[in-house]
Amino acid sequence: MCGLCGVLGGSDHWTDAAARPGIFTRNTDPASRRRERMHRVAAANCILKHYRLTLADWQGSTFLLSTATGKTEIVDNLAHLWAAAERLLGRRCDPLDPDLIARLETGRE
């Protein structure tokens, strides 16, 4: 673990495999890993904002998923994200939902 940035070896969920050779290599180039992580958070937030949820990185080791009223859950990776989002929302998060697709296509929230 890097004492400065708090990045552990990195989890091995498949979505953490970044667009570079040596996927799942641990303890290499923590700055890149951190950058990729931030990008992942930004990508998730592009979708989550349609549910009025936000995702934030916590110390490079986990994520915090919060509602607009501050209700928060800790999630380890993107796979766990959607189960947590549904718990917080009390409804389903479906990528095939026509309303969500229409919102994404038009860019409206």
Added chain:
Amino acid sequence: MSEPSPQFTPVTLITGFLGSGKTTLLQRLLREPALADTAVLINEFGEIGLDHHLLERIDETMVVLQSGCLCCTIRGELSTAIRELHSKRERGVVPAFRRLVIESSGLADPFPILSTVQADPVLRHHFRLGNVITTVDAVNGMSQLDAQPESVRQAAAADRLVLTKTDLAAADTVQTLVERLRRINPTAPIWRSAEEEVDATALLSSDANGAERWWPEHASPVPDSHAHHDRNRHDDDIRAVALSFAEPVDWAMFGVWLTMLLHRHGNEVLRVKGILNVADAQTPVAVHAVQHLVHPPRHLAAWPDADRQSCLVIIVKGLAPATVERSLRSFAMTMP
């Protein structure tokens, strides 16, 4: 055993419905030099382990699982059996096998077996998933696909399809079955074991996930199931969505989309396979998933040809292909 064991021992799964010729295929394969140093795990269904007695090669690296169907009741036992084999290999009790073949019960859904290998905290550090080889009986295959949802899942999960008993079936029956299998799984090469020499190396080659071989040859004939319904009255409700993207794919957004899709529709997404042109990556990335189980993506050494388009085949059951495509494209448009 002069060569050391590989860091990750490939696990090949041979599946297929009851009586579809799994054991016969295994018998044939075990005679091949390519399968020297192979340990075999057999699942027994029922009280009499017939398959076990039919196999020629029974040695101390073979463990017979006696407690029923592999998919539901003995995941723990499968994990224990593989761990035990690994332990024996490390201690030198059994020869240092370099490959593990699991012959599943004919009634097993292959997904839990695959997830056992990939998710078990010990196994995942010593074994990796190899190919799923599915045998389909040319004589009874159509009726099994009609009546048994497991057999559809087995065909959809296959990296390699082996059509058995083709010498016993009428030519048009075989042709109809091949068309139907193509519809269920357009990415897996099909061998006719009665007529063709089954090339053990190609069947077991670990680059099945690499997608170099299947894509150029098998991508284009993804059949439109609606175009075939006159000839084929069977409706599996299974559709293959074949997508291509000219623009580089944002890996993070693709991950957001696929995790969301698999979370909500994992049981209906039978298979995802593709080569992606990932933004900022020089070489293509192969993705491969069976239901909820996503294999670690792999960077391939190079593009197979000059075409740099991302290609993705998604096999869905009961989902509208157009909606899946529109959903993925709408996510891709939403770049951070």
